[in-house]
Amino acid sequence: MYRYDRTDQQLIDERVAQYRDQMTRHLAGELSADELRPLRLQNGLYIQRHGPMLRIAIPYGMLAAAQLRKLAEISRRYDRGIGHLTTRQNMQLNWPQFEETPEILGELASVEMHAVQTSGNCIRNITSDHFAGVAADELTDPRPYCELLRQWSTFHPEFAFLPRKFKIAVNAAAQDRAVIRAHDIGLDLVRGDDGELGFRVFVGGGLGRTPILGKLVRDFLPRRHLLSYLDAILRLYNRYGRRDNLYKARIKILVQALGIEEFGRQVEAEWSELRDGPTTVPDAEFARLAAHFAPPAWQTLPAEDPAHTALISTDKAFANWVRRCVHPHKTPGYAAVTLSLKAPGVAPGDISDVQMIAVAELAERFSFGEARVSHEQNLVLADVRQSDLHAVWQIARSQRLATANIGLLTDMICCPGGDLCSLANARSIPIAAAVNEKFDDLDYLYDIGDLSLNISGCMNSCGHHHVANIGILGVDKNDEEWYQITIGGQQGNAATIGKVIGPSFYAMEVPEVIAALIDVYVEQRTASERFIDTLQRIGIEPFKTRAYAGRDRRRTAKVEHRETEVVSA
Amino acid sequence: MPRIISNHCIVEDHWQVLTLAADETPATVTLPAAPVLLPLAVWLARRDEIIARYPQPGVWLDSDEGPEALAGDTDRFAVIAVNFPKFTDGRSYSSARLLRERYRYSGEIRAIGDVLQDQLFYMRRCGINAYALRADKDPEKALAGLTVFSDSYQAAADQPLPAFRRHATQEPA
Ligand code: SF4
Numbered sequence: 001m002y003r004y005d006r007t008d009q010q011l012i013d014e015r016v017a018q019y020r021d022q023m024t025r026h027l028a029g030e031l032s033a034d035e036l037r038p039l040r041l042q043n044g045l046y047i048q049r050h051g052p053m054l055r056i057a058i059p060y061g062m063l064a065a066a067q068l069r070k071l072a073e074i075s076r077r078y079d080r081g082i083g084h085l086t087t088r089q090n091m092q093l094n095w096p097q098f099e100e101t102p103e104i105l106g107e108l109a110s111v112e113m114h115a116v117q118t119s120g121n122c123i124r125n126i127t128s129d130h131f132a133g134v135a136a137d138e139l140t141d142p143r144p145y146c147e148l149l150r151q152w153s154t155f156h157p158e159f160a161f162l163p164r165k166f167k168i169a170v171n172a173a174a175q176d177r178a179v180i181r182a183h184d185i186g187l188d189l190v191r192g193d194d195g196e197l198g199f200r201v202f203v204g205g206g207l208g209r210t211p212i213l214g215k216l217v218r219d220f221l222p223r224r225h226l227l228s229y230l231d232a233i234l235r236l237y238n239r240y241g242r243r244d245n246l247y248k249a250r251i252k253i254l255v256q257a258l259g260i261e262e263f264g265r266q267v268e269a270e271w272s273e274l275r276d277g278p279t280t281v282p283d284a285e286f287a288r289l290a291a292h293f294a295p296p297a298w299q300t301l302p303a304e305d306p307a308h309t310a311l312i313s314t315d316k317a318f319a320n321w322v323r324r325c326v327h328p329h330k331t332p333g334y335a336a337v338t339l340s341l342k343a344p345g346v347a348p349g350d351i352s353d354v355q356m357i358a359v360a361e362l363a364e365r366f367s368f369g370e371a372r373v374s375h376e377q378n379l380v381l382a383d384v385r386q387s388d389l390h391a392v393w394q395i396a397r398s399q400r401l402a403t404a405n406i407g408l409l410t411d412m413i414c415c416p417g418g419d420l421c422s423l424a425n426a427r428s429i430p431i432a433a434a435v436n437e438k439f440d441d442l443d444y445l446y447d448i449g450d451l452s453l454n455i456s457g458c459m460n461s462c463g464h465h466h467v468a469n470i471g472i473l474g475v476d477k478n479d480e481e482w483y484q485i486t487i488g489g490q491q492g493n494a495a496t497i498g499k500v501i502g503p504s505f506y507a508m509e510v511p512e513v514i515a516a517l518i519d520v521y522v523e524q525r526t527a528s529e530r531f532i533d534t535l536q537r538i539g540i541e542p543f544k545t546r547a548y549a550g551r552d553r554r555r556t557a558k559v560e561h562r563e564t565e566v567v568s569a
Numbered sequence: 570m571p572r573i574i575s576n577h578c579i580v581e582d583h584w585q586v587l588t589l590a591a592d593e594t595p596a597t598v599t600l601p602a603a604p605v606l607l608p609l610a611v612w613l614a615r616r617d618e619i620i621a622r623y624p625q626p627g628v629w630l631d632s633d634e635g636p637e638a639l640a641g642d643t644d645r646f647a648v649i650a651v652n653f654p655k656f657t658d659g660r661s662y663s664s665a666r667l668l669r670e671r672y673r674y675s676g677e678i679r680a681i682g683d684v685l686q687d688q689l690f691y692m693r694r695c696g697i698n699a700y701a702l703r704a705d706k707d708p709e710k711a712l713a714g715l716t717v718f719s720d721s722y723q724a725a726a727d728q729p730l731p732a733f734r735r736h737a738t739q740e741p742a
Contacts, residue, residue, distance in 0.1 A: 157694035161659025
C-alpha cells in the first residue's frame with residue numbers, strides 16, 4: 001500500500017501542529033466556536049448528540065496492520081474501545097474528549113494516518129473497490145489513481161470552502177463495487193480506442209434528500225488530464241454552486257439547473273484553459289504511485305487446494321462461510337475474505353479494540369499485513385491462501401468476525417442514527433437489531449439469498465438506503481420515530497434508486513413489513529431469481545399490497561422531514 | 570491608521586473600501602479623494618471618469634463577481650481586492666487564482682471582509698498577497714497563518730509546479 005514520503009509526513013505533522021494551535025486558541029477564547037467549526041470539521045471532529053465524534057480517514061479503505069493496532073490503542077485509550085466503519089470507508093470514534101483530539105491526531109500521524117477533510121465543505125475521502133488489486137474483473141488497479149487524487153485534494157487551496165461536501169469514487173472493474181454514480185464525481189477507468197488508460201467521468205450523483213445517479217459528462221478522459229479536468233469541474237462548482245440554500249448546494253443541483261450538456265460545455269471551456277499545463281500527470285508519476293501498490297509476493301499455487309475442498313464437504317459451517325465470505329482472487333490458490341462486522345447483537349460496522357488487534361494479527365499472518373474497509377462496513381483480507389482459509393475462519397469465528405452473511409439480508413449497511421447522530425430523525429441501530437432477531441435462521445437467510453437492506457436515520461442517507469433492494473429511512477412525525485420503506489434500489493453497474501412503497505411505518509412494524517416483502521419474493525420467484533430480479537419482473541405493486549395488508553394507516557399523516565444540518569459519512 | 574499584512578509584513582494602510590449605501594447608485598455615488606477601492610459596479614459604470622481621475626485606481630470584487638469583468642483592464646489597478654463576505658464563502662479563492670494565473674495580474678490582490686488567520690495559507694497559495702484582517706483580529710498574531718505548511722501537493726498561483734513535478738524521486742519517510 002502507499003507509504004508516505006518525507007513531504008507527506010511533513011504535511012501531516014504540520015497539520016497536527018496547526019490543529020493543536022487552533023484548539024489552544026479556541027480554549028483561550030481567541031477563536032470563536034463559529035470560527036473553529038469548519039476547521040475542526042476538516043479535521044474530522046463533529047459535535048454530536050452525546051458530545052464529540054471524530055471521523056478518521058482511511059484513504060480508499062486501505063489499512064496496514066500497524067495502523068489497525070494504533071486504531072485499537074487509540075480507541076481504548078481515548079474512547080470506549082469501539083470504532084465504527086462508515087460507507088466512506090472511514091472509521092468514527094463516538095466518544096472522544098474534545099480536548100484530547102489533538103493528541104489523537106498526533107497518534108494517527110505516527111502511523112501515516114489523519115482525519116483530514118473527513119467532514120466539512122471540501123473534497124472528502126476518495127473511495128474505491130475493496131477488492132482493488134485482486135479482483136479478476138479489474139482492468140487495472142484503481143488505487144494509484146485514488147492516491148493521486150488524495151494528494152491533489154489534500155489542502156487544495158482553492159476548494160477548501162466549497163458550497164457543500166464533495167465526494168469522489170473510482171472504479172476500475174467490470175462490476176462497479178464503489179457505487180460511483182452515487183458520488184459528486186464518479187470515475188470509471190477504461191481503455192481508450194488506442195489502448196490508452198483514461199476515465200469515463202460521471203458527475204452530479206448523490207444520495208441525500210434528492211437522490212440522483214451521476215450523469216456521464218465525458219466519455220473518455222486520458223488519465224494524464226485527470227487533475228486538470230477535475231480542477232475545471234471543481235472550479236465551476238466553487239464559483240457557481242448554490243450557497244443560499246444548504247439543501248440545494250450539492251453539485252447535482254448545479255448540474256440539474258444547467259443540464260448535463262451545458263454543464264459539460266462549461267467544463268470543457270474552463271478545462272481548455274487548464275489542460276496540458278503543469279498539472280498534467282506524467283507517466284513517471286503514475287509509475288511511481290503504482291509501485292506502491294505492487295502485488296505482494298504471491299506464491300505459485302494450484303488453483304484448488306485438496307485439503308480445503310475436503311473441509312468444505314465435511315464442515316457445513318465452514319462451507320457456509322466460504323460460500324458467503326470468501327471471494328475469488330485473480331491469482332490461483334488465493335482468495336479474498338470478508339470479515340463480517342454484522343454479527344447479531346452488534347451495531348453494523350462496529351468493531352472493538354480487541355477485534356481490531358485480531359484483524360491486525362490475521363492480516364500479518366495470512367494476508368501480507370494489510371486489510372481493507374469496504375463501503376458496506378465490513379473488513380476484507382484480500383490475499384489469503386486457500387489452504388489458510390480454515391485457520392482464518394477459526395480465528396475469525398472466535399472473534400465473532402465470521403458471521404456467514406455477506407450479501408445477505410443481515411449484512412445491512414446502517415448509519416449510527418438517533419442513538420448517536422444529532423441529525424437523526426429516528427434510530428437505526430435498534431431497527432437493524434430487530435431485523436436480525438426476526439431473521440435469525442441462517443438457513444432461511446441462505447434461502448432468501450442475495451439481498452441488500454440498508455438503513456439511514458434521516459434524509460442525509462449515510463446508510464445508502466436509496467440504493468438498497470430494501471431501504472429503510474427514519475422519519476420524524478410528531479416527535480415519534482417512523483420509517484419509510486423503499487424497494488428496488490441497487491448498487492453496481494445497474495445502480496438504481498429505490499421507490500417509496502407508501503406511508504411510513506411505526507418502528508415495531510418494520511420487521512413484519514420486511515417479512516411480508518420477502519414472502520412475496522419467496523412465493524413468486526423462479527429458481528434462479530434474486531429478490532431484485534423478481535421485483536423487476538413482477539413490479540412493485542404486489543409488494544406494496546402485501547406490506548400494507550391488514551395495517552391501519554390512519555396514523556400515517558403526511559410525513560414532514562425535519563430540516564437538519566447535513567452531515568454524512 | 571489601520572494595519573494590514575502585505576507580503577508577510579505589517580504595514581500601515583491608506584486604502585478605503587467604498588461600499589454603496591442603500592440610496593446610492595454606481596452612476597451617482599460621489600467618488601472620494603484617492604485612494605479608494607471601488608466596487609466593481611462603479612468601475613463598470615464610470616470607467617473613463619475613473620481612469621481620468623485616479624492615476625492608479627483600486628477595485629474590489631465581491632464573492633459573486635468574477636474577475637472576467639476586469640479582463641483587459643487588470644494592469645490599470647494598483648490593488649484588486651477580493652471580498653470574503655463570510656470566511657466560509659470560498660468563491661474568492663477562485664477569483665484570485667484567475668486574476669493571477671489567467672489574467673496575469675501582478676499587482677496587489679488583497680483579501681477583504683471576513684479575513685482570518687486560519688485561511689491565510691490558502692489565500693496566499695491562490696495569489697492573494699495582502700490581507701486586511703477582520704477589524705477585531707490582530708494582524709501581528711495572524712502572520713503565523715501564512716506559513717503553516719512548508720510544502721504543497723498542488724500547483725497554484727504561488728507555485729506553478731505540483732509536488733510530483735518537483736520531487737518525484739524522494740526517499741520514503
Ligand atoms: S443518515 Fe442521518 S442519522 Fe444517519 S448518520 Fe447520516 S445524518 Fe446521522
